[in-house]
Amino acid sequence: MLAAYSFSATASWQGTWNYYNEEGALVGQWTAGCGEQDGSWGVKTSNRSFTQGCAVDM
Numbered sequence: 001m002l003a004a005y006s007f008s009a010t011a012s013w014q015g016t017w018n019y020y021n022e023e024g025a026l027v028g029q030w031t032a033g034c035g036e037q038d039g040s041w042g043v044k045t046s047n048r049s050f051t052q053g054c055a056v057d058m
Contacts (some may be wrong), residue, residue: 015052019045 014033019042021027028042034054 014054015050016054017044018049018051019043020047020049021045022047 016029016031016034018026019028019030021043024047026042028040028044030040030044031038031054037054
C-alpha cells in the first residue's frame with residue numbers, strides 16, 4: 001500500500017499549473033516534471049488549476 005501511495009505522490013508532480021485572471025482567461029502556465037517541456041510563461045495568479053500529465057499549450 002505504501003509503495004502505491006509513493007508512486008501516486010511522485011506522479012502527481014508531473015503536469016501543468018494553469019493560471020487565470022479574474023475574468024477566467026488563461027494568463028500563464030507552469031509545467032514541471034516533463035523534461036524538455038518544463039517551463040513557464042505569463043503571470044502566476046491565485047486563480048489556478050492543475051492538469052496532470054505533459055500536455056503543454058505553451
